[in-house]
Amino acid sequence: MRSINIEKKVIRNYSIGTAVILVLLGMISAPAPASDDKKPDSSNEVPVHMVVTVKPKHNGGQVPALAATDVQVYQRDKQNAVTGWVPLQGDRAGLELFILLDDTSRATLGLQFRSLEKFIQEQPATTAIGVGYMRNGTVLTVQNLTKDHDAVAKSLRLPIGAVSYTSPYLSLSDLMKKWPVSENRREILMITSGIDVLGGGNPFTNPYLSAAVDRAQKGGFIVYSIYTPGAGRLGRGFVRGNLGQTGLDMLAQKTGGATYYLGVGNPIDIAPYLQDVSFSLKNQYELTFLAKSAKKPTLERVKVKTEMPNVGVIASEDSYVGTGM
Numbered sequence: 600m601r602s603i604n605i606e607k608k609v610i611r612n613y614s615i616g617t618a619v620i621l622v623l624l625g626m627i628s629a630p631a632p633a634s635d636d637k638k639p640d641s642s643n644e645v646p647v648h649m650v651v652t653v654k655p656k657h658n659g660g661q662v663p664a665l666a667a668t669d670v671q672v673y674q675r676d677k678q679n680a681v682t683g684w685v686p687l688q689g690d691r692a693g694l695e696l697f698i699l700l701d702d703t704s705r706a707t708l709g710l711q712f713r714s715l716e717k718f719i720q721e722q723p724a725t726t727a728i729g730v731g732y733m734r735n736g737t738v739l740t741v742q743n744l745t746k747d748h749d750a751v752a753k754s755l756r757l758p759i760g761a762v763s764y765t766s767p768y769l770s771l772s773d774l775m776k777k778w779p780v781s782e783n784r785r786e787i788l789m790i791t792s793g794i795d796v797l798g799g800g801n802p803f804t805n806p807y808l809s810a811a812v813d814r815a816q817k818g819g820f821i822v823y824s825i826y827t828p829g830a831g832r833l834g835r836g837f838v839r840g841n842l843g844q845t846g847l848d849m850l851a852q853k854t855g856g857a858t859y860y861l862g863v864g865n866p867i868d869i870a871p872y873l874q875d876v877s878f879s880l881k882n883q884y885e886l887t888f889l890a891k892s893a894k895k896p897t898l899e900r901v902k903v904k905t906e907m908p909n910v911g912v913i914a915s916e917d918s919y920v921g922t923g924m
Contacts, residue, residue: 644889646682650784650821651886651903652855652879652913660909662882670912672888673902683887692725693783694880695744697774698751701767701791702734704758705830708790711869716752718873726880727783730754733791736769738777760830766797768807768846771822775814784883786821786856788876790869792829793843800839802846812853816915822850823879825872826860855915879913886914 667684728751729744742754798805824847844860851858859872903914
């Protein structure tokens with residue numbers, strides 16, 4: 600697990616370097632019936648698409664423009680052909696970003712609203728933003744996705760705090776399940792303690808976290824999270840807080856996002872975290888490569904990397920890509 604120091608604040612589990620992903624591969628079309636002297640051709644190649652974030656390995660560094668020839672993809676220890684490497688800018692800059700705030704958070708979260716409003720206002724005009732509150736395993740949407748950033752900023756309200764704890768991952772799944780299919784990137788920023796009473800507290804055996812990861816991978820969602828303490832007795836405790844952060848770490852790794860926290864107390868200012876999220880959103884590419892298919896959908900370990908100095912790539916560790924999903 601690596602960490603990056605941003606203005607004396609710790610960003611944990613921020614994976615930069617070789618991005619390891621699992622790809623669910625399938626046949627593009629059904630094979631022709633096999634004859635006695637001819638076996639079905641299982642050597643077809645299927646195009647795989649994914650969003651990759653490019654960032655400097657050292658804080659404050661510049662990101663050079665990468666070309667398709669600067670990126671390598673390996674499957675079964677053999678290099679695959681990269682057929683597309685498109686910067687998600689200009690007419691390809693479309694982004695749908697949903698901000699999820701945990702309604703079990705402490706009221707002190709309101710002290711971060713000025714930074715959050717600034718973050719919202721600074722997003723490009725091509726970015727549609729929505730706001731919702733996680734409550735009882737669902738999402739209470741207070742602002743649907745819109746490019747009216749003033750309306751988005753005005754929709755923020757203080758968390759209730761006193762509501763019962765359930766599972767933030769159930770709420771995350773609820774949001775993704777209802778999200779319409781889009782040609783734009785779909786990314787989520789969660790502000791939560793990550794404490795999951797319903798899931799048993801242990802992120803390694805939490806079925807709701809696993810289900811949310813699976814849905815995110817299949818839908819191509821990238822999830823970022825910022826830790827903020829929860830209200831009440833259940834929101835306290837070093838062990839509970841660390842387990843919550845571990846779950847958020849796992850979610851970030853599995854979806855190609857990042858998670859930010861400093862201990863288990865209130866962050867002084869989340870502005871540096873939000874700046875880093877903005878930086879990531881501005882430095883993303885759509886990668887397309889040809890993957891070796893199988894007779895039926897199967898998981899394959901694929902490595903995406905670059906040999907450019909001082910530059911790393913961030914991608915989902917367990918992305919599902921293929922037909923019949």
